[in-house]
Amino acid sequence: MGAPSSSMTSGDIGWLVSQIPTHYPFVLVDRILEHDASGRLVAAKNVTGSEDFFAGHFPDQPVMPGVLILESLAQAAGIWLLKTAPDPRALEIRVVGFDETKFRRPVVPGDQLRLEVRLERRRGGLARFRGDVKVGEARAAEALLLLQVATLPAPEVDPLARVAAGAVLEPGVRVGPFCVLGAGVRLGRGSVLDSHVVIDGDTRVGERNRFFPFSSIGLAPQDLKYKDEATTVEIGDRNVFREGTTVHRGTAPGGGTTRIGSSNLFMAQVHVAHDCRVGSHTILANGTALSGHVEVQDHATIGGLSGVHQFCRVGTHAFVGGATVATRDVLPYSLTVGNRGRFFGLNVVGLRRRGFSAEQIAALKQACRLLQTPAQSLAEALRRVESEVPQTGEVRTLVEFVRGAKRGVILERRRDADDDEAEA
Numbered sequence: 341m342g343a344p345s346s347s348m349t350s351g352d353i354g355w356l357v358s359q360i361p362t363h364y365p366f367v368l369v370d371r372i373l374e375h376d377a378s379g380r381l382v383a384a385k386n387v388t389g390s391e392d393f394f395a396g397h398f399p400d401q402p403v404m405p406g407v408l409i410l411e412s413l414a415q416a417a418g419i420w421l422l423k424t425a426p427d428p429r430a431l432e433i434r435v436v437g438f439d440e441t442k443f444r445r446p447v448v449p450g451d452q453l454r455l456e457v458r459l460e461r462r463r464g465g466l467a468r469f470r471g472d473v474k475v476g477e478a479r480a481a482e483a484l485l486l487l488q489v490a491t492l493p494a495p496e497v498d499p500l501a502r503v504a505a506g507a508v509l510e511p512g513v514r515v516g517p518f519c520v521l522g523a524g525v526r527l528g529r530g531s532v533l534d535s536h537v538v539i540d541g542d543t544r545v546g547e548r549n550r551f552f553p554f555s556s557i558g559l560a561p562q563d564l565k566y567k568d569e570a571t572t573v574e575i576g577d578r579n580v581f582r583e584g585t586t587v588h589r590g591t592a593p594g595g596g597t598t599r600i601g602s603s604n605l606f607m608a609q610v611h612v613a614h615d616c617r618v619g620s621h622t623i624l625a626n627g628t629a630l631s632g633h634v635e636v637q638d639h640a641t642i643g644g645l646s647g648v649h650q651f652c653r654v655g656t657h658a659f660v661g662g663a664t665v666a667t668r669d670v671l672p673y674s675l676t677v678g679n680r681g682r683f684f685g686l687n688v689v690g691l692r693r694r695g696f697s698a699e700q701i702a703a704l705k706q707a708c709r710l711l712q713t714p715a716q717s718l719a720e721a722l723r724r725v726e727s728e729v730p731q732t733g734e735v736r737t738l739v740e741f742v743r744g745a746k747r748g749v750i751l752e753r754r755r756d757a758d759d760d761e762a763e764a
Contacts, residue, residue, distance in 0.1 A: 348371075348372045348375075350370065350371075353367070353369050353370070353371075353372065353419065354367050356418070356419045356422045356423070356428065357369060357415050357418065357419065358547060358577060359418070359422060359428065359431065359432055359433055359529075360414065360415055360418040360432075360433045360434075360435070361432065361434065362411060362414065362434075362435045363411065363415055364578070364603075365392070365603065366391075366392070366393070366408060366411065367415070368385050368408060368411055368412035368415050369383045369384075369385055369412065369415045369416055369419065369455065370383075370384055370385050370386050371383060371384045372419065373454075375420070375423065377423075377424055379420075379458060379459030380420075380456070380457070380458050380459070381416055381417070381419060381420040381423075381456070381457050382416075382454065382455065382456045383412075383415075383416040383419070383454075383455040383456075384452060384453065384454060384455070385412050385452070385453040385455060386452050386453075387404055387447055387448070387449055387450065387451045387452070387453060388449060388450075389402065389449035389450075390733070391404075391449070392695070393405060393408060394449065395694070395695025395696065395697070396695045399695075399697050402448060402449055403446045403447065403448060404446070404447035404448070404451075406441075406443050406481070409443070409447060409453075409473055409480065409481050410438055410441065410481070410483055410485075411435075412453060412455055412473070413455055413457060413469075413471035413473065413481075413483060413485055414433075414435045414485055414487065416455045416456075416457045416471070417457040417467070417469040417471065417485055417487055418433035418487060420457060420459070420469075421433055421467060421487065421489055425489070429510060429511065429529065430491055430492055430511045431489055431490065431491060431492065432489075432490045432492055432512075432529075432530075433487055433488070433489060433490075434487065434488040434490055435485070435486075435487055435488075436466070436486040436487060436488050437485075437486045438483045438484065438485055438486070439483070439484040439486070440482070440483060440484045441481070441482070441483040441484075442481065442482050442483070443480070443481045444478070444479045444480055444481060444482075445475070445478055445479075445480050446480075447473075447475065447480055447481075451475045451480075452475065452476075453473055453474070453475060453480065454473070454474040454475070455471070455472075455473055456471065456472045456473075456474075457469045457470070457471045457472075457485070458470050458471075460484075465488050465489045465490060465491075466486065466487070466488055466489075467486075467487050467488075467489065468484060468485065468486050468487075469484070469485045469487065470482075470483075470484055470485075471483050471484075471485050491511075492511035492512040492529060492530070493511065493512060494511060495509035495510070495511065495512070495513040495514070495515070495527075496513070496514045496515065497509070497515045498515060498516050498517040498518075498519070498535075499517075500517035500518055501515045501516065501517060501518065501519040501520070501521070501533075502519070502520045502521070503515060503519075503521045504521060504522050504523035504525070505523060506522075506523030506524065507521045507522065507523060507524075507525045507526070507527075508525070508526040508527070509521075509527050510526075510527060510528050510529045510531075510547075511529055511530075512529045512530035512531075513527045513528075513529070513530065513531050513532070514531075514532045514533065515527075515533045516532075516533055516534045516535040516536075516537070517535045517536075518535050518536045519533045519535060519536065519537045519538070519539075520537075520538045520539075520540070521539050521540075522539065522540035522541060522543075522558070524540070524541055524542040524543065524558075525539045525540065525541075525543050525545070525558065526543070526544045526545060527539075527545045527549075528545055528546040528547040528548070528549070528577070529547045529548070530547055530548040531545055531546075531547065531548060531549040531550070531551075532549075532550050532551070533551045534550075534551065534552050534553050535553050536553045536554050537551045537552075537553065537554070537555050537556075537557075538555075538556045538557070538559070539551070539556075539557045539558050540557075540558045540559050541558035541559065541560070541571070541572070541573065541589045542558070542570065542571070542572040542573070542589070543557055543558030543572065543573040543575070543589065544572065544573070544574050544575065545557075545575045546575055546576045546577040546578075546579075546602065547577045547578070548577055548578045549575060549577065549578065549579045549580075549581070550579070550580045550581065551581045552580075552581060552582045552583045552585075552608075553583050554583050554584045555581040555582070555583065555584065555585040555586070556584075556585070556586045556587075557573060557575075557581070557585075557586075557587045558573045558587065558588075558589050559586070559588055559589070560588065560589065561588040561589060561590070561591055561613065561614030561615075561632070562588065562613065562614070563591050563614055563632065565591065565593065566591050566614070569591070569592045569596075570596075571589045571590040571591060571592065571596045571597065571598075571614075572589055572590060572596060572597045572598070573587055573588075573589045573590070573597070573598045573599075573600075574597055574598070574599045574600070575587075575600045576600060576601045576602035576603075576620065577602040577603070578602055578603045579600060579602065579603065579604045579605075579606070580604070580605050580606065581606045581610075582605075582606060582607050582608045582610070583608045583609070584608050584609040584610075585606045585607075585608070585609065585610045585611075585612075586610075586611045586612065587600065587612040588612070588613055588614045589614065590614050590615045591614050591615055591632075594614060594615030594632065594633050595615055596615075597615070598612065598613075598614055598615055598616050598617075599616075599617050599618070600612070600616075600618045601618060601619045601620035601621075601622075601638070602620045602621075603620050603621050604618060604619075604620065604621065604622045604623070604624070605622075605623045605624070606624050607623075607624060607625045607626040607627075607628070607644070608626045608627075609626055609627045610624045610625075610626070610627070610628045610629075611628070611629045611630065612624075612630050613629075613630055613631050613632040613633075613634070613650075614632045614633075615632050615633045616630050616632070616633065616634045616635070616636070617634075617635040617636070618630075618635075618636045619636060619637045619638035619639075619640070619656070620638050620639075621638055621639045622636055622637075622638065622639065622640045622641065622642075623640075623641045623642070624636070624642050625641075625642060625643050625644035625645075625646075625662065626644040626645070627644050627645040627646075628642045628643075628644065628645070628646050628647075628648075629646070629647045629648070630648050631647070631648060631649055631650035631651075631652075632650045632651075633650050633651045634648045634649075634650065634651070634652055634653070634654070635652075635653040635654070636648075636653075636654045637653070637654060637655050637656040637658075637672065638656050638657075639656055639657045639694065640654045640655065640656060640657065640658045640659075640660070640670075641658070641659050641660065641690070642654065642660040642664075643659075643660055643661045643662030643663070643664060644662045644663070645662055645663045646660055646661075646662060646663060646664040646665070646666070647664075647665050647666070648660075648666045648670075649665075649666060649667040649668075649747070651746065651747055652666055652667065652668060652669055652670070652747055653669045653670070653741070653745070654666065654669075654670040655669070655670055655671050655672030655673065655674065655737075655738075655741050656672045656673070656737065657672060657673045657687060657690060657691060657694065658670045658671065658672055658673065658674050658675075658676065658687060659674070659675050659676070659687040659690050660676050660677070660681070661675070661676065661677030661678070662677075663679060664676060664677055664678055664679065664681045665678075665679040665680055665681060666680075666681040666750065667680055667681070667747070668681075668745070668747050668748040668749055668750045669741070669745045669747060669748065669749045669750065670749075670750055671683065671708075671738065671741065671742070671749055671750065671751060672734075672737055672738055672741050673686055673687055673691060673704055673734060673738065674686060674687060674708075674750075675687045675688075676750055681750050682750065682752060683750050683751050683752045685705075685708065686701065686704055686705060686708060688701060691704075696734075699730075699732075700732055700734055703729055703730045703732045703734065703735050704732075704734055704735060704738065706728075706729045706730075707725045707729045707735050707738055707739075708738075710724050710725050710728065710729065711725065711742070711751060712751065712752060718742070718751075722739055722742060722743065725738075725739055726739060
């Protein structure tokens with residue numbers, strides 16, 4: 341209690357904020373500047389132009405939404421409450437409401453918010469804070485906050501389930517009938533197993549994941565070289581695994597870990613093989629199969645009945661159409677369809693839905709046109725992209741992805757309509 345701010349890393353802050361359900365998907369506290377166990381906390385938030393919410397609020401004149409300014413205060417107050425709790429993992433902080441809210445000036449990219457919360461009153465599970473937000477010496481906002489400290493229920497295990505003695509179930513976990521959990525399984529707060537779910541091996545599951553019937557997680561990989569060595573599965577938060585999904589643990593040659601991020605949707609009968617890396621906010625539709633060592637980057641979507649060859653990558657914000665077979669890397673931001681997969685330009689609809697600006701999309705289109713030019717080597721095309729195209733973050737991501745390809749990329753370099761895809 342009352343530890344200096346230097347003792348809290350960004351990971352510590354992110355973990356504490358994850359126990360405030362209203363936070364998703366934004367962590368709005370970067371650093372703890374001061375912490376007083378008697379009732380005061382000061383935090384900082386650096387507001388950058390890359391924040392996701394600026395894409396739609398507003399593209400031509402970005403302003404931080406007022407509701408997120410209030411959320412940043414709630415996160416700061418929630419951190420104080422959790423830091424003073426004997427067992428933070430058993431608690432969840434809920435935002436009940438705000439009062440006397442006033443916004444004094446807009447918050448824009450480049451601002452650093454100084455978030456100060458002071459405990460005014462605490463009765464039972466309710467706590468009232470006064471919060472102030474400053475940019476430099478100017479006050480940006482102020483409000484009264486009412487938060488509730490809720491104790492999560494003990495893990496609930498159906499009598500028809502089988503849970504090995506060594507398994508760890510955190511508060512709020514529910515295990516339905518006919519589920520089987522091995523001794524090395526760790527289930528994070530609020531995760532739910534409906535029924536007939538099998539989780540085995542050294543499998544570490546984060547918070548608020550949902551497993552539907554007959555999903556099978558953490559079993560031995562389908563690799564003849566695997567000799568029962570100790571390997572793992574790591575799963576983040578808020579993922580959904582629909583019926584029949586399989587996720588196999590890693591192999592020693594592949595690094596030993598199959599890793600899945602957060603906020604992914606795995607539809608029915610999806611298979612994630614050993615040593616795969618799946619990012620966050622992805623969608624894998626029904627029957628998608630990832631071979632061993634595949635990487636699927638953030639915000640990618642893979643259509644139903646598609647297959648990705650081992651050691652291939654699917655780039656960020658890519659859209660892979662249904663029944664596609666990808667035997668080379670799928671470019672970021674691309675639309676790729678077919679057996680074998682072919683490049684059909686940018687995933688423009690998806691990019692617009694996710695708030696990409698017209699300038700960002702135009703730069704990516706220009707980069708793709710240069711990469712498709714047939715009368716030059718791909719290395720020369722990459723040099724032209726770097727010298728002739730605006731170097732947005734997306735363009736740099738595209739260039740780095742192509743340069744890092746080991747199996748080549750799916751990219752049409754057309755002389756005529758029948759040209760085959762070129763390898764990087």
